Structures are given as structure tokens and as C-alpha cells.
Amino acid sequence: MNGDSNKSRPTRGITAIFQAKLVLMVMINLAQLWILAATIEAALARHYKELAPLVVASGVCWLISLSIIFWWKPLRRR
């Protein structure tokens, strides 16, 4: 291996972390889509008791996605 490839190793690690974050975000978005569909169905059917848990679930998903974006940072190699 040459010197350039050694330099690129940490970049590849960060790419893997961003790939993992991306996959998690996609899964959370899919879950939120499902929750939104269930919320609309519950609202149209006048099932008001189901609305609050669905909104809370969507909010939890949103907080998780925010935490993934703002707090999950890769550690810097010393």
C-alpha cells in the first residue's frame, strides 16, 4: 500500500458511518410514512383515541432522526 491509500482509510470509515446513518434515516422515514397513513385512517374513521399515540410515535421517530443527524458523530482518530 502506498501513502495515499493510508491517508484515505479514515475517509472510508467515515463513509461507512454515513452509510449506516443513511440506512437508519431511511428506515425511520418509512416508519413515519406508515404512522402518517395510520393517523389519516384513524382521523377519517373518527378513532380519536388512536391519534395521540400515533403522533407521539411519529415525534419519537423525529427525535431519533434528529439525534442521528446532530449527535452521532464519528470519533476522530488521534
Added chain:
Amino acid sequence: MSSKNLSKTIEKVLSDEREVRAATAPYQAEFPYERDDEAQVTRREFCGFLAVTSTALFLSAAGFAGKAAYDSTKIEAFPPLKIEGAKDLEIGSALNFRYPTEMDTAILIRAANGNFYAFGQKCTHLSCPVYYAKESDRIECPCHEAGFDVKTGNVLYGPPPRPLDRIAIEMQNGEVWAMGRIAGGHES
């Protein structure tokens, strides 16, 4: 493959990504493009886009729930309406009417047992108009082959997620009157 070639191949695979993905194929000379242009959206940017989508989905769910909760506090007033032509409706036939507004189509059915049943005409799947199938004595949706019970409006088969909206009817002096509209699947 010799060990020299093998190590060369491994080194090439493990080397920098840009080097591996160099545009060297003959057809790429005919359609030249910049690698930087191809990678316009990075993973980081796409993550940001998904975060915005997540926010939008959360706000949509909260908005829908809030609107529904607000609507539930208002008492809906349904004016009584005489359904014209219901008196002469034969057993095993149906007629359409509009209730409570001109925008809300409904269907009145005189089932095989002689009783009247009325429902909103919009299928709860994708709002296609439902019709009364005399031969099977049930309500059917032609769009996605759904079936509803003629007495209760419950889903018998097909994709609809909830029963049809029910129209409360009353018999007064031999005439059929619509008295209210109850959303399909409403428990109370």
C-alpha cells in the same frame, strides 16, 4: 493468476475510490462526464434531506391529528331530509341521493329482506362510488373488487380499511327520511 497479479488486483481494489472508478471504458469517451458532477448529492446531504422529510412527516401527522381533534369538538348538525322516490323502491333495488350536502353522494338500498339501508357512496379505500349488487345482495366497489355487507356496511372482502359511512334513516308516514351520517368504523 500469479501472486504478483493477485497482489496488484487487491491493491487496486483497496486503493482510493476515485482511482478504481476512473472513466476508462471506450463508451465513456463518447459520453464524457465529470466524476464530480455525478456525485452531486453526498450521503451527508441526503441524510439532511431525510431529516427534513422526517420533520415534514411528523408535522403532517400532528396536523392531521390536531385537525381531527378540533373537528371532534364541534357537534355536526344533520338536517332531516326526505329521500324522494324511496317509497316506491322495489325490493332488491337501490337509488342514489345526496346527504347531508350536495357534495355527499349516498345510496339507499332496499335489501332482499325488504328493509331499507343507506350508506355513503364513497368506498373507504379510494373513494370510488359503490353500487348495490342485487344478485349477491351486497354492496360492491368496482375499482378494486371490494364487497360490503348490505345491512351493516362492514367490509366483507377487498382492500377498504373500514366500513362505509352509515346514513341513519327513519320511516315517517311511509316515507324514508335521512336523519344523520355516521362515519364508518366510528365506535360511539
